[in-house]
Each structure stands twice: as C-alpha cells, then as structure tokens.
Amino acid sequence: MESVTTVKCRPSWSPPPPGSLKLNFDGSSIGNPGPAGVGGLCRNHKGEVIWAYSGPIGFADSSEAEVRAVYSGILSMPRLECDSLIVEGDSVNVIRWLSGVASPPWRFVPFFEEIEDRGKGYSMVFQHVRRSANVAADSLAKSGVSRAELECCDYLPP
Structure with missing residues (x-):
C-alpha cells in the first residue's frame, strides 16, 4: 500500500484521472x-x-463500521483493469491505518492484512475526504444497516 493524502478543501466528489x-x-x-x-x-x-456495495455487519461501533466498509469494498471488488486505485473515506483514522502512518488497533489487524494482500498488483493511494465528498458511500452505508446481506452490483442499488 502506497500513500496517504489528506484533502481538506474539496467539498464534493471529484473523478479520478483517466486510467x-x-x-x-x-x-x-x-x-x-x-x-x-x-x-x-x-x-x-x-x-x-x-x-x-451495501450491506449489514451486525452490531458495531463507528470505527469497526469504517474498517469493515473498506474491507468489504476491497474484498468484494472484481479484478479491475486500471493503473491505480484511489481509496477515499471520511475517517481520518482508517486512512491513516491503511497508509501505515499509524498502527490500527489489534482487533482490526486481520482486516488490514487481508486488504493489503488483496491490494497486491494495484497501485493504491489512500485519501481522506470531507463527508460532503463521500455522500454516495454514506447513503449506501446507511441503507446497508437494514439490508438482509451484502449486495454488490454494477449500478447504484436502491
């Protein structure tokens, strides 16, 4: 896993570069x-x-929900053709843990080990963004609480 960037002033989502x-x-x-x-x-x-993707994870605190959100995304991700994968989230701690700037709590270490293993072959960049730039993911997470199981699809689920 490669780097971390903190984006402080972008109020909305922006697309990645071509490739x-x-x-x-x-x-x-x-x-x-x-x-x-x-x-x-x-x-x-x-x-x-x-x-x-969107789905329930049972009973958890916000840190576990954020960790399991990136874990679910990376592990459910189909093999994609791209030069790099930019991973954005609104949890400063999770982005710091992903990038290796800080060590995750021991209870999350197995999740990060699997993320690192699955991420091999990708150039991955981790970025912290404001909540306003993460609205679509927030909506999917909130709706995931009431779903029966994790749903993955090639469109935005209702």
Missing part, C-alpha cells in the same frame, strides 16, 4: 455501538459507477 478508479467507502453505526452497515462504490474518470 485510475476511485473507491469511496463509508460505515454507519446507529447508536455507536449499534446496528451497523457498510457501503461504497467504485467510479471511473467519467464518474460512471463500475460497481457498488
């Missing part, structure tokens, strides 16, 4: 801890959805 894909992820925990869900989507340089 790259962008995965936005988010977790939601109602009650913190409470019923939780994950969601995210991958888009190309035209903003077209390549694939999206």
Whole structure:
C-alpha cells in the first residue's frame, strides 16, 4: 500500500484521472455501538459507477463500521483493469491505518492484512475526504444497516 493524502478543501466528489478508479467507502453505526452497515462504490474518470456495495455487519461501533466498509469494498471488488486505485473515506483514522502512518488497533489487524494482500498488483493511494465528498458511500452505508446481506452490483442499488 502506497500513500496517504489528506484533502481538506474539496467539498464534493471529484473523478479520478483517466486510467485510475476511485473507491469511496463509508460505515454507519446507529447508536455507536449499534446496528451497523457498510457501503461504497467504485467510479471511473467519467464518474460512471463500475460497481457498488451495501450491506449489514451486525452490531458495531463507528470505527469497526469504517474498517469493515473498506474491507468489504476491497474484498468484494472484481479484478479491475486500471493503473491505480484511489481509496477515499471520511475517517481520518482508517486512512491513516491503511497508509501505515499509524498502527490500527489489534482487533482490526486481520482486516488490514487481508486488504493489503488483496491490494497486491494495484497501485493504491489512500485519501481522506470531507463527508460532503463521500455522500454516495454514506447513503449506501446507511441503507446497508437494514439490508438482509451484502449486495454488490454494477449500478447504484436502491
């Protein structure tokens, strides 16, 4: 896994450069801890959805929901043809853990080991964004709380 960039002033989502894909992820925990869900989507340089996912993870706190959101996204991702994968989320801690700037809590280490293994072969860049730039992933995470199971598709699920 390669680098981390903090984006402080971009108020809305922006597309990745041609040849790259962008995965936005988010977790939601109602009650913190409470019923939780994950969601995210991958888009190309035209903003077209390549694939999206949304689903429940049971009872969790917000940190676990965020970790499991990026984990679900990377592990459910089909093998994609791209030069690089930009991974964006609104959790500073998760982005720092993904990039290796900080060590994750021990309970999350197995998730990060699998993410790293699955990410081999991709140039991955991790970026922190404002919530306003992560609206679509947030919506998928919130709807994931009430889904029966993780759903993955090549469009935005209702």
